[in-house]
Amino acid sequence: MAGRVQLSKPNTLWFLSSSSSPLYSLNFRGLHNHNNLNFKNRLHFRPNLVSSSPSRGALYCTCRSPNLSNGEAISDPFVLTTPLYYVNAPPHMGSAYTTIAADAIARFQRLLGKKVIFITGTDEHGEKIATAAAACGSSPSEHCDVISQAYKALWEDLDIAYDKFIRTTASKHEVIVKEFYSRVLANGDIYRADYEGLYCVNCEEYKDEKELLENNCCPMHLKPCVLRKEDNYFFALSKYQKKLEDTLTQNPDFVQPSFRLNEVQGWIKSGLKDFSISRTSVDWGITVPNDVKQTIYVWFDALLGYISALSDEKEQTNLQTALSSGWPASLHLIGKDILRFHAVYWPAMLMSAGLTLPKMVFGHGFLTKDGMKMGKSLGNTLEPNDLVQRFGSDAVRYFFLREVEFGNDGDYSEDRFINIVNAHLANTIGNLLNRTLGLLKKNCQSTLAVDSTIAAEGNAFKDTVEKLVEKARVQYENLSLSSACEAVLEIGNAGNLYMDEHAPWSLFKQGGAASEAAAKDLVIILETMRIIAIALSPIAPRLCFRIYTQLGYSEDQFNAVTWSDTKWGGLKGGQIMAQPKPIFARIEIQKEGEDAVKKK
Numbered sequence: 001m002a003g004r005v006q007l008s009k010p011n012t013l014w015f016l017s018s019s020s021s022p023l024y025s026l027n028f029r030g031l032h033n034h035n036n037l038n039f040k041n042r043l044h045f046r047p048n049l050v051s052s053s054p055s056r057g058a059l060y061c062t063c064r065s066p067n068l069s070n071g072e073a074i075s076d077p078f079v080l081t082t083p084l085y086y087v088n089a090p091p092h093m094g095s096a097y098t099t100i101a102a103d104a105i106a107r108f109q110r111l112l113g114k115k116v117i118f119i120t121g122t123d124e125h126g127e128k129i130a131t132a133a134a135a136c137g138s139s140p141s142e143h144c145d146v147i148s149q150a151y152k153a154l155w156e157d158l159d160i161a162y163d164k165f166i167r168t169t170a171s172k173h174e175v176i177v178k179e180f181y182s183r184v185l186a187n188g189d190i191y192r193a194d195y196e197g198l199y200c201v202n203c204e205e206y207k208d209e210k211e212l213l214e215n216n217c218c219p220m221h222l223k224p225c226v227l228r229k230e231d232n233y234f235f236a237l238s239k240y241q242k243k244l245e246d247t248l249t250q251n252p253d254f255v256q257p258s259f260r261l262n263e264v265q266g267w268i269k270s271g272l273k274d275f276s277i278s279r280t281s282v283d284w285g286i287t288v289p290n291d292v293k294q295t296i297y298v299w300f301d302a303l304l305g306y307i308s309a310l311s312d313e314k315e316q317t318n319l320q321t322a323l324s325s326g327w328p329a330s331l332h333l334i335g336k337d338i339l340r341f342h343a344v345y346w347p348a349m350l351m352s353a354g355l356t357l358p359k360m361v362f363g364h365g366f367l368t369k370d371g372m373k374m375g376k377s378l379g380n381t382l383e384p385n386d387l388v389q390r391f392g393s394d395a396v397r398y399f400f401l402r403e404v405e406f407g408n409d410g411d412y413s414e415d416r417f418i419n420i421v422n423a424h425l426a427n428t429i430g431n432l433l434n435r436t437l438g439l440l441k442k443n444c445q446s447t448l449a450v451d452s453t454i455a456a457e458g459n460a461f462k463d464t465v466e467k468l469v470e471k472a473r474v475q476y477e478n479l480s481l482s483s484a485c486e487a488v489l490e491i492g493n494a495g496n497l498y499m500d501e502h503a504p505w506s507l508f509k510q511g512g513a514a515s516e517a518a519a520k521d522l523v524i525i526l527e528t529m530r531i532i533a534i535a536l537s538p539i540a541p542r543l544c545f546r547i548y549t550q551l552g553y554s555e556d557q558f559n560a561v562t563w564s565d566t567k568w569g570g571l572k573g574g575q576i577m578a579q580p581k582p583i584f585a586r587i588e589i590q591k592e593g594e595d596a597v598k599k600k
């Protein structure tokens with residue numbers, strides 16, 4: 001049955017959800033002390049670097065805003081958002097995936113010298129939350145505190161350097177939602193009507209019957225939708241059909257990856273229906289201005305979190321001050337499950353309120369388990385805390401960003417995880433550094449013989465590295481994170497090949513000019529490692545920090561690097577390298593009978 005809107009007398013039917021969330025077990029650590037929190041904070045929250053080099057302007061993100069009436073200045077911040085995760089259950093690897101990707105993009109933009117505002121947070125209202133809290137015997141607000149803390153703790157463990165964490169239960173958020181609602185109302189886009197339709201509590205959305213599986217099951221959550229009739233306030237989405245069509249035609253880059261644009265255009269073409277933006281049956285939410293019997297629909301509330309996150313705690317909150325702190329967003333990074341909300345509902349809501357649209361919405365694919373989306377509602381999730389504890393944050397970040405082509409779906413297998421991180425991080429990168437430093441220690445007292453520029457004079461290898469690092473930059477810019485990793489790994493492969501072909505260990509044995517050539521070869525490889533450490537730092541920041549310190553740099557020097565430092569020529573003659581130490585511990589699979597996997 002398709003949803004039906006009746007512009008008629010109010011109906012006060014209260015609905016009791018038939019779905020109940022299982023009791024959750026909180027398998028996470030609280031915000032704990034790390035050994036070197038100081039390092040970590042600085043590594044994360046280093047000051048935004050403002051470009052001093054005019055040439056760096058060319059490296060800035062080229063995303064365009066569909067509605068750039070205000071003109072985009074080069075000094076505009078790069079505002080990046082993850083979804084505000086629904087606190088019906090603790091985070092899982094799917095939620096971590098979007099956040100890791102967003103963090104890599106934010107770190108890359110900071111390397112370019114951009115001021116970045118990286119927003120994440122939790123969506124805390126709605127029926128599903130109230131039900132989950134009741135199932136655990138807690139109040140909704142206690143439940144939200146616990147789960148949002150679980151998100152923060154996981155982001156800490158995964159080295160996520162967000163700038164703003166918004167909770168939709170924050171009072172500043174409520175102010176903004178109400179002001180936004182009033183603007184849309186004043187624009188004549190909210191009206192009251194009866195609605196009858198099939199509702200998926202897990203999606204918090206009325207569904208069209210033709211989208212559903214047998215027994216009216218939601219295709220995403222595999223649970224039956226329930227028939228509901230409510231007297232709600234509606235948003236006049238249909239009024240924005242033409243405007244949305246025109247916007248997407250004029251700004252095809254608005255929806256990324258490009259193959260998702262057709263999907264969005266298809267939804268719009270098939271006819272946009274007004275949607276209900278309030279609930280009479282839900283207490284746990286922000287009340288509708290001038291009607292305390294209704295609460296605002298969770299999506300109409302949560303999307304505004306991207307704006308309320310911008311508002312400064314110290315200032316008097318209002319929509320205008322929040323907007324002036326960084327709106328429009330440069331990029332909304334989301335999973336494809338919520339593309340319709342971000343690429344159709346949200347732009348229409350912003351148009352109605354007279355606000356600028358975000359510049360881009362990127363809907364990535366799903367991490368799947370047995371072909372099904374991993375999700376809290378289905379309960380088929382992979383536990384990120386467990387992966388981080390066993391393998392470390394760099395391995396987790398690298399594996400998912402390298403192995404899942406950004407935009408497509410990807411399945412997880414532990415064997416593959418171990419093989420990939422061992423081959424790439426321990427062997428290609430870690431061993432190359434370790435054996436080069438070992439040779440330098442043995443033959444050159446850990447001291448560089450000459451500047452890296454002199455060492456590479458007339459050597460085509462330097463051009464190879466420069467080309468590959470430029471390739472990595474372009475891939476980062478295009479949000480092709482897997483290809484960016486691949487380009488950096490190619491640099492490592494080229495370095496290993498160079499070592500094997502030049503065999504400096506045997507040149508040292510010959511002495512004289514051969515020995516001098518060998519000393520230059522080591523400088524060349526260590527310069528290559530320096531470049532890798534910068535180029536891979538958005539993906540694996542701790543690992544790259546370890547490479548940098550082995551090259552004799554301080555933490556402050558690492559924190560001050562920019563992408564322009566990937567240019568060949570950083571290492572200088574006379575620079576003393578640290579003692580060689582493995583930077584990435586190989587993961588060893590124990591023999592049959594031993595049940596653990598250990599890091600060596």
Ligand SMILES: Nc1ncnc2c1ncn2[C@@H]1O[C@H](COP(=O)(O)OP(=O)(O)OP(=O)(O)O)[C@@H](O)[C@H]1O
Nearest residue numbers: 085086094095098334335366367373374375376377
């Ligand atoms: N399996 C997944 N693969 C990739 N991203 C995911 C996955 N699951 C969740 N996400 C990320 O989380 C967002 C959805 O957040 P939400 O809090 O609704 O999580 P969920 O686990 O999908 O919840 P539910 O199962 O209840 O629908 C997605 O848009 C995406 O950014």
